[in-house]
Amino acid sequence: MNPATNATGELASLMDALGRAAAAAARVIARATPAAKSAALTAAAVAIRDRREQILEANRCDLEQARERGLSSAMLDRLLLDEKRVEAMARGVEDIASLEDPIGVATAEWTRPNGLTIRRVRVPLGVVGIIYESRPNVTADAGALCLKSGNAVILRGGSESTHSSRAIYECLSAGLRAASLPDAAIQLVPTPDRAAVGYLLSSMTQYVDLIVPRGGRSLVERVRKEARVPVIGHLEGNCHVYVHAAANVEMARAIVLNAKLRRSGVCGAAETLLLDAAFAGGAVVVRALLDAGCEVRGDARAQQLDPRVKAATEQDWGTEYLDAIIAARVVESVEQAAEHIEKYGSAHTESIVTDDAEAAARFLAAVDSAIVLHNASTQFADGGEFGMGAEIGISTDKFHARGPVGVEQLTSYKYVVLGTGQVRP
Amino acid sequence: MNPATNATGELASLMDALGRAAAAAARVIARATPAAKSAALTAAAVAIRDRREQILEANRCDLEQARERGLSSAMLDRLLLDEKRVEAMARGVEDIASLEDPIGVATAEWTRPNGLTIRRVRVPLGVVGIIYESRPNVTADAGALCLKSGNAVILRGGSESTHSSRAIYECLSAGLRAASLPDAAIQLVPTPDRAAVGYLLSSMTQYVDLIVPRGGRSLVERVRKEARVPVIGHLEGNCHVYVHAAANVEMARAIVLNAKLRRSGVCGAAETLLLDAAFAGGAVVVRALLDAGCEVRGDARAQQLDPRVKAATEQDWGTEYLDAIIAARVVESVEQAAEHIEKYGSAHTESIVTDDAEAAARFLAAVDSAIVLHNASTQFADGGEFGMGAEIGISTDKFHARGPVGVEQLTSYKYVVLGTGQVRP
Numbered sequence: 001m002n003p004a005t006n007a008t009g010e011l012a013s014l015m016d017a018l019g020r021a022a023a024a025a026a027r028v029i030a031r032a033t034p035a036a037k038s039a040a041l042t043a044a045a046v047a048i049r050d051r052r053e054q055i056l057e058a059n060r061c062d063l064e065q066a067r068e069r070g071l072s073s074a075m076l077d078r079l080l081l082d083e084k085r086v087e088a089m090a091r092g093v094e095d096i097a098s099l100e101d102p103i104g105v106a107t108a109e110w111t112r113p114n115g116l117t118i119r120r121v122r123v124p125l126g127v128v129g130i131i132y133e134s135r136p137n138v139t140a141d142a143g144a145l146c147l148k149s150g151n152a153v154i155l156r157g158g159s160e161s162t163h164s165s166r167a168i169y170e171c172l173s174a175g176l177r178a179a180s181l182p183d184a185a186i187q188l189v190p191t192p193d194r195a196a197v198g199y200l201l202s203s204m205t206q207y208v209d210l211i212v213p214r215g216g217r218s219l220v221e222r223v224r225k226e227a228r229v230p231v232i233g234h235l236e237g238n239c240h241v242y243v244h245a246a247a248n249v250e251m252a253r254a255i256v257l258n259a260k261l262r263r264s265g266v267c268g269a270a271e272t273l274l275l276d277a278a279f280a281g282g283a284v285v286v287r288a289l290l291d292a293g294c295e296v297r298g299d300a301r302a303q304q305l306d307p308r309v310k311a312a313t314e315q316d317w318g319t320e321y322l323d324a325i326i327a328a329r330v331v332e333s334v335e336q337a338a339e340h341i342e343k344y345g346s347a348h349t350e351s352i353v354t355d356d357a358e359a360a361a362r363f364l365a366a367v368d369s370a371i372v373l374h375n376a377s378t379q380f381a382d383g384g385e386f387g388m389g390a391e392i393g394i395s396t397d398k399f400h401a402r403g404p405v406g407v408e409q410l411t412s413y414k415y416v417v418l419g420t421g422q423v424r425p
Numbered sequence: 426m427n428p429a430t431n432a433t434g435e436l437a438s439l440m441d442a443l444g445r446a447a448a449a450a451a452r453v454i455a456r457a458t459p460a461a462k463s464a465a466l467t468a469a470a471v472a473i474r475d476r477r478e479q480i481l482e483a484n485r486c487d488l489e490q491a492r493e494r495g496l497s498s499a500m501l502d503r504l505l506l507d508e509k510r511v512e513a514m515a516r517g518v519e520d521i522a523s524l525e526d527p528i529g530v531a532t533a534e535w536t537r538p539n540g541l542t543i544r545r546v547r548v549p550l551g552v553v554g555i556i557y558e559s560r561p562n563v564t565a566d567a568g569a570l571c572l573k574s575g576n577a578v579i580l581r582g583g584s585e586s587t588h589s590s591r592a593i594y595e596c597l598s599a600g601l602r603a604a605s606l607p608d609a610a611i612q613l614v615p616t617p618d619r620a621a622v623g624y625l626l627s628s629m630t631q632y633v634d635l636i637v638p639r640g641g642r643s644l645v646e647r648v649r650k651e652a653r654v655p656v657i658g659h660l661e662g663n664c665h666v667y668v669h670a671a672a673n674v675e676m677a678r679a680i681v682l683n684a685k686l687r688r689s690g691v692c693g694a695a696e697t698l699l700l701d702a703a704f705a706g707g708a709v710v711v712r713a714l715l716d717a718g719c720e721v722r723g724d725a726r727a728q729q730l731d732p733r734v735k736a737a738t739e740q741d742w743g744t745e746y747l748d749a750i751i752a753a754r755v756v757e758s759v760e761q762a763a764e765h766i767e768k769y770g771s772a773h774t775e776s777i778v779t780d781d782a783e784a785a786a787r788f789l790a791a792v793d794s795a796i797v798l799h800n801a802s803t804q805f806a807d808g809g810e811f812g813m814g815a816e817i818g819i820s821t822d823k824f825h826a827r828g829p830v831g832v833e834q835l836t837s838y839k840y841v842v843l844g845t846g847q848v849r850p
Contacts, residue, residue, distance in 0.1 A: 031790065112812055116801055123793060125823050209823060230655070230824040251846040258848035364841050365456065368548060376541055376844030385849065386840070387537055398550050398634060398837035399655040400825040412823035415811070416789050419801030421676040423683035424810065 019207030044175025237267030249281030268381030444632030469600025549575030662692030674706030693806030
């Protein structure tokens with residue numbers, strides 16, 4: 001027998017078994033009571049705290065292997081768990097447990113002239129596949145969000161976090177068992193075989209209803225290319241702050257600093273500053289960035305604001321730095337700012353700072369991004385900050401889910417029609 | 426030069442030009458006022474009535490060619506326009522004009538503890554590609570629905586309806602011009618080259634945001650397979666009526682007859698009748714179907730209800746007849762009915778007839794179809810009957826749009842966040 005064929009056949013059997021089990025569990029979990037789902041999540045949080053030592057031990061094992069493989073320090077930091085991060089993970093699961101249950105909620109209801117009552121009711125999507133990279137806490141977040149939204153989930157973590165993800169996954173399983181919910185509602189692909197990802201994306205369409213990639217650009221692009229089922233994912237956040245002529249200088253300074261530097265590695269971090277030519281405080285804002293240790297790369301006019309501003313190239317306008325670097329350009333108007341954003345942006349999050357309500361309204365209407373803000377930092381681009389609870393990412397798609405993807409965005413709906421014998425004329 | 430290569434290059438240029446023009450028009454149409462869009466649609470309806478003779482003449486030309494090519498009489502009927510159908514088309518466009526404008530509507534609004542106000546506002550999807558078959562009226566319906574929802578649209582009709590579609594399309598263009606909206610908001614692929622469909626599906630991802638196939642199973646399957654952008658489409662409507670033990674016999678008879686025979690060729694027509702073993706009126710219902718000229722194909726127990734019932738095969742349970750034929754099976758319970766529907770159904774529309782509210786609730790919860798009804802005919806599966814105005818089809822997907830696809834389902838949303846200088850802690 002050809003060993004390669006054998007391996008593929010084994011992988012296919014393994015993955016199909018996961019898919020079948022997930023589909024069966026999805027039917028049960030879709031109709032589980034809110035109390036049962038909350039109980040499972042609460043028990044999972046308890047298990048995470050109880051097994052803290054095992055989780056940290058598993059993580060040390062992953063870190064050791066990662067160091068041997070020469071992973072970058074940024075990668076190692078993403079992989080690292082400590083007591084604080086484990087506690088945050090447990091609390092995150094509890095937060096999801098305490099969210100309002102989205103399933104069965106009627107989001108609209110109306111009665112037709114013929115007496116039919118039509119109700120649009122939230123239902124789960126079915127089986128969700130989540131493919132993620134090094135952060136092991138995604139195991140807990142994604143598992144909990146899918147359970148809360150009544151979906152079964154197949155988790156596929158990065159090879160570098162195998163042991164950590166497995167240890168966390170076992171806590172979720174313990175939670176399901178404590179609430180007498182099916183084990184297969186949350187499954188972790190048990191093989192490191194890289195072909196499993198391809199199989200999940202393209203050969204399990206009869207079991208999987210949605211794929212959510214959570215990771216860097218190359219992962220998301222691969223998923224988009226290969227997936228034969230719907231995908232929710234964001235490519236990147238090339239976010240802009242536009243400081244209008246009528247902006248308050250102090251507010252502009254505070255918002256720009258926060259938008260860029262509060263955390264420069266998140267997708268809601270500002271990557272380009274657009275300064276209106278008529279804004280008097282451009283130099284103040286740019287100096288504040290430079291003084292805070294941020295590199296500024298400007299066009300010719302932005303360079304005139306401070307001698308420390310380096311020259312931007314065309315490439316800078318399209319770059320998501322995820323670092324303490326910002327591109328800066330001087331524009332003539334709201335419209336030119338909106339044009340720049342349309343040309344170079346990624347339709348994620350953009351903010352205008354101005355005291356002129358009419359200019360703000362024009363900007364908010366003209367810019368077609370998932371999130372547009374007036375007089376607030378782009379770093380508010382976050383499901384928690386929106387009051388939606390935990391999220392699985394920010395979608396820059398326009399289809400199905402846009403912006404923060406929380407429990408509601410992991411649902412579909414059906415129409416329940418109540419009659420008294422109506423037939424159609 | 427290789428003529429084939431030349432043709433492909435020409436087609437690519439042609440289609441790319443359509444795509445670029447659509448994307449540019451989409452930006453304008455997204456921000457067009459409700460009044461301008463309504464005015465364009467009203468003027469288009471006037472043009473349809475004014476040019477009735479030209480439309481009918483174009484249609485005669487299509488019909489003649491179709492007869493020469495030996496198209497079936499069902500196909501010819503779908504292709505046929507007459508005065509009544511042209512008037513219905515004009516009225517359909519007027520109905521869409523009078524719908525509430527979905528764009529800019531805030532579907533949710535809340536304020537966070539930090540004072541940020543978050544508003545979820547409907548926006549268009551962008552550019553929609555509609556691929557349809559012989560019915561020329563889809564040109565008017567689809568063009569009008571996309572315009573109302575602020576999208577630009579690229580229409581690709583069937584080759585057999587080329588002249589009719591072109592004549593109708595010119596009325597829509599006249600409407601756009603009358604309202605000073607960009608011509609390219611509604612475009613019709615001007616070449617009969619069959620390769621245009623493949624190009625639209627797979628090579629225009631930078632211009633097209635959504636593809637909607639409107640036609641038979643083979644078209645929808647091809648679109649799903651080849652499209653590199655999101656698709657909304659329904660595969661088929663294998664709809665069920667389950668008559669429960671506690672059903673009123675007269676109501677059951679009326680609903681089953683209507684669900685099957687009001688129009689047997691629509692996707693909401695019932696294809697399988699599930700009779701509860703404890704329902705006393707099974708023979709009455711089956712006899713009514715037979716007496717009305719419907720063929721009934723039953724399992725062994727359904728065959729005992731009337732000697733005219735033929736034997737069903739396994740294949741019958743999965744067949745969308747779209748004809749005066751119905752499969753009939755006797756089941757033991759709500760749960761067995763739901764299992765049958767899950768196994769054989771297409772998650773489109775199913776109805777339970779019963780006077781037992783608890784049994785109805787169990788059925789409505791257990792059956793995961795786009796539309797589930799209690800004591801009403803499956804033929805209500807229709808955007809108009811739902812009060813949503815015209816529709817472009819019934820989606821059996823769970824992603825983005827489920828059930829009737831009207832103007833609201835052709836939209837996305839964005840979050841507009843209003844602050845007073847908030848930065849994220």
